[in-house]
Amino acid sequence: MNGWSTLEGAAWSDCSPSPCSPPARRSLSTRPPRTPTTCRRKEPGVTLRTYDTRVPLTRICTLKPGQTPNVGKLVPAVDLRTAEDFAFEDNFVAHVLGNLTVPADGSYTFRLTSDDGSRLTIDGTTAIDNDGLHGVESADGTVALTAGHHSVFIEYFEAGGGQRLTLSWRPPGAEDFAVVPSSSTRSRCRPGPSPISARGTRSSSGGTRPARRTGDPRWMSRSSP
Template identity: 60%
Template structure:
C-alpha cells in the first residue's frame, strides 16, 4: 500500500483511539472506519470463498481464473474448524480468506496460522507465514513490521482429507499472548453480491486435466457429454470391456504394490439414462494391479502384474467364485512391472509387459525378471505365452489398427527420448535395451 494511504489511515486511527480512551474503554472501532479513503466501503469481517476441487492435493494450488466459488460468505473472524464453516464441503477443497487487516498502531506484529492442511498468510502482497503441505492442525508463526492502518490481507488454504481447520491469531505490539484476530481488526468490501455455483473447480497445474485426476469436461462439438458416474463411486479405472447384454465391466488399480484391484459391473450405462439410474456391482477383488480386462466366451479375464486370470462365476450370480490362473509371465516384484492392456482374437490374448525401473525413472539394471518390455501372445486353451516383439519400455497402450494390425504406444524414458506409436510385428525390436 502507498505510504500516503498509511498516513491517512494513521490519522483516522489516532482520532479513534483518542475517542476510545476518552470514553474509558478499550479500542473497538470498526475496521471500516480506519480504511483509507480510496478503499471501497467496508464492513467488519472477512470474505470466505471455498472451491470444491474434488481431487487430493499435496500443496496449495493456483485456481484457474474465472471460476465461481461453491461457497462465498462474510465471516466475523478467521476461526473455522467444521464442515459447516467451510460451506458443507468436507474434503478436497481450496479456501480463500480476503479483506483488510487494520493495525491499531505501528510496530512488530506476530501472527499465528493454525491450519489443516496447508495455508499461507500474505499482507500487503508479501508472504508472512508459509504453512504449506500436508499436516494436521499445527501452528506456525511469523512476524512483520506494520504501520497503523489498513493492510490488504489474504489467506490461502487447502484441505485434503480428515479434519479441517483454519485459524488466524495475532500478538500486537505490547501484548504477550496470542488471541484470534478480532472482527473489529478485519474488514472486507461491503454490499458485495455473493454468487456461488455447484460443481468441481480446477487448479492451474498438477492433477487438474481430464485423464489425470479429473473427469472429461468437454468433447468435440458433434458429440454430447454425459456424466454417468454414480455419486460416491470414484474408481481408479485401468481397463474396460462390454458384455453382450450391454453392461460395462471395469477393472481398478488398487495402488502401488497393493493387492487391492477390483472388478465392477455397471448397468444402465447406454441409451436414455442418467447417473442416478446406473447400478454398480463389485464382482472381484484382491487383484494385483490389473491393467486390462476382456470378456471372452462367457467369462471375464484380467491381466494382473504377474499373470492372466480368469474370473470364474460358478453359480451365475456374477460374483467371482474362483480366480483361475490361465498363464504366468516373467515378474520380479518391481513396482513398475505392469501387464498393460488385454486384447483377444482367434483363441489368443495379447498383452504388453513393461520393464522394471528404479525410483526416479532409470531402467533397473539388471532386470529382476527377463524378457520384459515385450508384447506377448497367450493361448486361451493352453496358457502358453509367446513373445512377439521386444525393446519396449512402458507400453501402456495396445489396440487393433488398420487391416487388423496390432499397435502399441510406449512411454518416454531411458533409451526412449519421446513417446511413440509403433506397429507390433513378429520379432521386431524397438531399441529399449535391458540386461537381461
C-alpha cells in the first residue's frame, strides 16, 4: 500500500438537494501525521488565505472547520485589487489575518473598501460590517485602541465582476485616510517555508445560496458576525 487514499466530495447547498459544485477529488495520506513544523517569525504585512467555493455567494459565510486554504501567502498591505492578488477571479472567500501595532492610545477610524462583501474584526469585536453583494463600496468605523498590538481579522467574499479589498485608517491627528502600511502590521505566525497552494473546492457550514435577485426579500437580512 502506498499510504494514499483518494476520496471525492462536493459542497452542498441548503437551497437544493443536489451538489452546488462538481465533486472535488482528494488524495489523502494514510501515513502517520508528521510532527508540526515550528512557526516562522512574524513578519511585516498580513497573511492572506483564499478559499475556492465555486458558487456565487450573496453574503459572508462561515467555512466548515478544518479546511485548508487553496492559497495562503504573506502580503505587505490589505490593498488587493486584481484576480492575481487573490489567485482567483470569481466565487471565492478570503481571510486576512494579522496584528496591528498602534503607536499611542486614541480613537482610530478605519475604512474598509470592498467588492463584494467584507467585515473587519479587531480584538474579536466587529469594527466594520460591509457585507452583501455590491460594487466597490466603503464603510467606516471608529475604535478606541491602546498603544500596543491588536489582532485583526478580515472576512471577504467575491461573487463576480471586479475584485477589491482595501483597509485604510485615519490615526489620531491625521487629516485623511491612508492604506494601513506594512510597518504597522505583523503577520500571524505560520508554519512552513513557502506559501500554501492546494487545489479543490471549499464549502461553508451553512451551505451556499444562489445569487441575489433585485428586490427579493429573502436577501434583505444579513448573517450575524
